[in-house]
Amino acid sequence: MTTKNYHELLKDRIYIGGADDIHDVMKNEKVDVAYDLRAEAPKEESPYNRVHSPIVDDADQQDVSVKKSIDHVVNGYNEGKNVYFHCQGGSNRTGTVAIGTLLALGKAKTIEEAEGIAKTARPKINVKPEMKETLKRIYPNV
Template sequence: MADKNYNELIKDRIYFGGADDVPNVMENEKADVIFDLRAESHENKSGYDRIHSPIVDDAEHQDESIRKSIEHVVNAYNEGKKVYFHCGGGSTRAGTVAVGTLLSLGKAKTIEEAEEKAKAARPKVNVKPQMKAALQRIYPNT
């Protein structure tokens, strides 16, 4: 089995990490769909079901792109698919989507609790202040 530099968010169903980990995820976990959260579009030469769902780092009020990315992950999960989502290194954008996914699936009641769970799964998660503010706007009751 190849090295695992990615992490499991929801047991046997949702994984997240960096872009370079896609081949290992496919080999080890057999993900059904990959969500690429990087702002820059990369041509999909992988042969995998990859969906570009960009979140622009440091963009003011990036709420809509974050909301859409979370919805993509949650919808795929609800369809019974095994999911992997990634940004470049698997800490900022992927961490933000991990927090939102946990909230959307009812696995956490507050943003802080969801962030703790995401960091427990992947210690390098780093939700930047502007992304946390976007999550607070998306989930105003948390």
């Protein structure tokens, strides 16, 4: 039995993890598109349908890039695609987009509830305070 280092955020549809998990998730799951959230992502060609949707780690005011990444994932999901998204380690940026995705899809009513769902799916998620502030600005009514 192989150990999977990536996780399902939404069963059989949305997967999350780190950069090193891309080959496993693409081999094991029917993923149509992978969103790479790393600002430091390599520029070389990918054998997968990879979309670079960069979020800068440890930077203030990431509202536009975070919202764009969430929109990518939600649009892919709504188009019936199976989606994988990742940053380098799969904890901060991935967690931020996971929380936003759950809110955007109506799977959670608050940031705290969405974070709980995301951490249940991937326990290593650890969203930094500046990213939580970004989510509060993007979703002011939750």
